[in-house]
Amino acid sequence: MRRTAMITAALAMAVSGGLAMAPSATAATACPSGAVCIRETNGSILSKNIFYSYGAHNLSNVTGYRVIVNNQTGGAGFQVCRGYNGGGDCSGVVRGTGEYTPYNMTPINSVVLVR
Template sequence: MRRITHAVAALAMAAAALTTTGAGEALADDWAGCPSGAVCVYPQDQDPAVSPSDVYWSYGAHRLSNQYGNHWVLDNQTGGAHARLCRGSGGTDCVYDIAAQRGVYYDLGPVNSITLDRP
């Protein structure tokens, strides 16, 4: 098991090295079908995330509707922008912050909006 863990870590480090520029900045790419610069919501219980059902590009609050149960939400924005999951319909009462290049498998039942926020 330890060998497998070390092999996975080595592959992750190699992949990170291949996705950086000469200045050490990470290059953004599509991630699980989510385009670079976007935040994506995937269909309920699609695990692993493969093909998003909703793609958000613009900063600000976006209303979610008919989203129940567990969904992957991937923040594939660049430049350190964040996405937040909020109970209020206009981006209020936010309950979860997703940093750029991160994702969360979250119950969207009580979530009514998602915000895309500049760094």
């Protein structure tokens, strides 16, 4: 429960700070409409880190500080979880669209898209 509160607090701080400072517009790859994306440290987005469908998506080799982009429509949100398949400690659901402050993804093993 304590870890969940820390994850939620970290994401809430990112949300309250508004849009994050991301790589410059010329260097950053756009996240497609309707998706949640995780940027590489160089600003690109790998196809394996673009998520469209609701539910849990396991991560592979996503470590360090990364920018998460919520480009879903209709108020859909996401949460990050320490366990695979959306298990373990998870953050609260984040629904704001845009880019979030870089977040330490090393302990994160899945992203869950929610309606």
